[in-house]
Amino acid sequence: MTLDNIKEEIEKANSIVLLTHENPDGDAIGSTLAFYLALKQLGKEVDIIIPKFSRTFAFLPGAEKIMKEGTKTQYDLAIALDSADLKRLNGWVNYFEDAKVTVSIDHHGSNQMYADFNFVNPAAPACAQILVTVLEFLQVEITKDIGTCLLTGIITDTGGFKYPGVTAETFEFASWLLGIGVNVSEIYKKVLQVKTKSNFELSKIAMDRLEFLEDGKIAYTYITNEDLEKVNAETGDHEGLVEIGRDVEGVEVSIFLREEEKGIKASLRSNDYLNVSDVCIAFGGGGHPRAAGCTIIGTMEHAKQKIISQIKQNLK
Amino acid sequence: MTLDNIKEEIEKANSIVLLTHENPDGDAIGSTLAFYLALKQLGKEVDIIIPKFSRTFAFLPGAEKIMKEGTKTQYDLAIALDSADLKRLNGWVNYFEDAKVTVSIDHHGSNQMYADFNFVNPAAPACAQILVTVLEFLQVEITKDIGTCLLTGIITDTGGFKYPGVTAETFEFASWLLGIGVNVSEIYKKVLQVKTKSNFELSKIAMDRLEFLEDGKIAYTYITNEDLEKVNAETGDHEGLVEIGRDVEGVEVSIFLREEEKGIKASLRSNDYLNVSDVCIAFGGGGHPRAAGCTIIGTMEHAKQKIISQIKQNLK
Numbered sequence: 069m070t071l072d073n074i075k076e077e078i079e080k081a082n083s084i085v086l087l088t089h090e091n092p093d094g095d096a097i098g099s100t101l102a103f104y105l106a107l108k109q110l111g112k113e114v115d116i117i118i119p120k121f122s123r124t125f126a127f128l129p130g131a132e133k134i135m136k137e138g139t140k141t142q143y144d145l146a147i148a149l150d151s152a153d154l155k156r157l158n159g160w161v162n163y164f165e166d167a168k169v170t171v172s173i174d175h176h177g178s179n180q181m182y183a184d185f186n187f188v189n190p191a192a193p194a195c196a197q198i199l200v201t202v203l204e205f206l207q208v209e210i211t212k213d214i215g216t217c218l219l220t221g222i223i224t225d226t227g228g229f230k231y232p233g234v235t236a237e238t239f240e241f242a243s244w245l246l247g248i249g250v251n252v253s254e255i256y257k258k259v260l261q262v263k264t265k266s267n268f269e270l271s272k273i274a275m276d277r278l279e280f281l282e283d284g285k286i287a288y289t290y291i292t293n294e295d296l297e298k299v300n301a302e303t304g305d306h307e308g309l310v311e312i313g314r315d316v317e318g319v320e321v322s323i324f325l326r327e328e329e330k331g332i333k334a335s336l337r338s339n340d341y342l343n344v345s346d347v348c349i350a351f352g353g354g355g356h357p358r359a360a361g362c363t364i365i366g367t368m369e370h371a372k373q374k375i376i377s378q379i380k381q382n383l384k
Numbered sequence: 385m386t387l388d389n390i391k392e393e394i395e396k397a398n399s400i401v402l403l404t405h406e407n408p409d410g411d412a413i414g415s416t417l418a419f420y421l422a423l424k425q426l427g428k429e430v431d432i433i434i435p436k437f438s439r440t441f442a443f444l445p446g447a448e449k450i451m452k453e454g455t456k457t458q459y460d461l462a463i464a465l466d467s468a469d470l471k472r473l474n475g476w477v478n479y480f481e482d483a484k485v486t487v488s489i490d491h492h493g494s495n496q497m498y499a500d501f502n503f504v505n506p507a508a509p510a511c512a513q514i515l516v517t518v519l520e521f522l523q524v525e526i527t528k529d530i531g532t533c534l535l536t537g538i539i540t541d542t543g544g545f546k547y548p549g550v551t552a553e554t555f556e557f558a559s560w561l562l563g564i565g566v567n568v569s570e571i572y573k574k575v576l577q578v579k580t581k582s583n584f585e586l587s588k589i590a591m592d593r594l595e596f597l598e599d600g601k602i603a604y605t606y607i608t609n610e611d612l613e614k615v616n617a618e619t620g621d622h623e624g625l626v627e628i629g630r631d632v633e634g635v636e637v638s639i640f641l642r643e644e645e646k647g648i649k650a651s652l653r654s655n656d657y658l659n660v661s662d663v664c665i666a667f668g669g670g671g672h673p674r675a676a677g678c679t680i681i682g683t684m685e686h687a688k689q690k691i692i693s694q695i696k697q698n699l700k
Binding site: 228229230231232234235236238239240243244246247252253256257260261262263264265268271272275276284316317318339 | 550577634
């Protein structure tokens with residue numbers, strides 16, 4: 069089975085590189101760091117490459133080991149965590165493509181099975197929850213540090229134990245982590261609750277601009293690069309803004325747009341039935357049924373109209 | 385022991401009335417409804433009196449049985465849930481004082497031990513979590529309906545499993561509830577996540593007015609009755625506004641004021657060390673170390689200055 073193969077490849081490899089998706093969230097960073105600490109526990113030589121990430125996650129054990137680029141051009145083994153496709157490894161996909169053997173561990177239903185060995189479970193609410201199984205299989209001891217990283221992934225991708233994907237195992241694992249001394253509420257606070265001043269200012273702007281469309285079923289808002297400059301925003305300071313609209317009574321889909329180098333980056337969230345992953349796949353993006361994203365070339369207004377017209381096809 | 389006494393009094397009583405604190409939150413309503421359903425399961429005659437509560441909780445099993453006033457002037461047994469003192473039973477304290485025997489089940493550290501039998505555990509993150517023990521002792525089967533009410537209490541008072549008071553048992557109970565078919569994410573969404581349109585509008589107003597004082601350690605904001613009218617606010621629509629300031633980086637205490645008949649109602653939240661229960665006790669209020677409230681006679685500005693000067697004594 070796949071886990072046997074993965075175990076064997078890890079044992080054989082003299083050099084391993086860990087990668088995750090661009091704009092890495094807490095599940096991407098947490099899963100990758102947890103796996104890094106696990107491989108170090110097994111005595112492996114490992115590089116972890118994440119060129120840019122939010123300072124929210126700088127407190128995580130092992131974060132100081134994160135590199136902007138690799139120490140080798142070819143690794144024996146490349147492992148991608150929480151990444152549905154190769155495109156999302158953007159910018160450092162070469163480390164993956166050039167590796168002798170590749171592995172993907174992920175929980176996206178849209179995973180492209182792009183690696184030599186793919187361990188994908190879309191029923192898991194977070195990639196980090198899959199790693200609990202993987203690490204047990206690899207006979208890694210889940211230490212307080214590894215637990216902290218895994219919990220960060222779970223808390224991020226479940227919105228703090230609130231999304232429907234949460235399973236009995238999610239709560240059991242959290243209970244177990246409390247038992248080994250992981251400070252669940254401290255991690256929760258750092259990862260999900262505390263906003264930077266810039267994020268607070270951006271929230272104000274996004275709320276003021278929020279429009280309710282289609283009888284209040286769609287919430288739409290945006291921020292511009294000018295806004296980001298005005299509030300001295302850093303990487304990650306726009307996180308969570310898409311949720312402002314999603315959480316208002318009657319809203320089915322929330323759209324949040326911002327400017328990126330490659331075009332307009334859209335983040336979509338839905339509440340009850342609309343598959344936003346399908347909406348985003350139509351524009352070359354993807355994600356989960358209730359949380360997805362894509363990039364659209366053109367103006368903000370163009371992107372807004374394109375997405376709304378796509379959503380309207382499935383709005384009840 | 386107290387639980388034996390409580391059990392005996394319940395067995396003896398021919399009429400029972402359940403009460404909770406004014407401005408009832410999810411723990412107050414959830415605990416009271418859970419206990420109501422439990423006593424009905426034991427075949428008791430029970431009235432549940434809560435004159436006013438947020439429509440957020442109207443979905444809870446048994447909510448349709450809630451009365452604005454009692455059917456009797458004297459009950460054999462009055463049980464107060466989640467209430468630190470008699471004052472907070474304001475408006476319907478007579479049902480408590482006139483009852484032949486009284487019981488209080490609560491988790492406030494400031495509980496005044498005002499009943500004949502007091503079962504108080506300040507280590508529990510929610511009154512609802514104490515009820516898990518109490519109901520097991522009473523040999524009540526925790527049904528899906530009772531579980532829904534208890535989970536509502538736990539989710540409300542732990543901010544969705546995030547406050548430091550959360551214990552391994554909290555997560556274990558949530559895991560167990562998932563197992564018996566309680567829709568944890570649906571309850572979470574209804575109770576904590578979804579905002580009414582009026583609450584959204586009030587959030588905008590509160591955010592726009594938010595001031596950072598004392599080097600950003602204090603966040604202060606308020607809403608007026610005029611604001612409430614403007615956005616057509618209903619009971620409970622101001623809930624959560626105090627958290628906006630609390631969750632900004634660097635803030636230790638968040639103050640939220642609003643106008644009430646009796647004066648200016650202050651809600652306080654703190655993050656790391658400042659005991660806001662002590663601050664509020666100084667003004668005749670109370671609560672928990674990190675979440676408390678009080679009412680101050682006078683203008684909004686007067687209340688603001690009074691509270692800030694009290695807080696400053698303990699601000700590091």
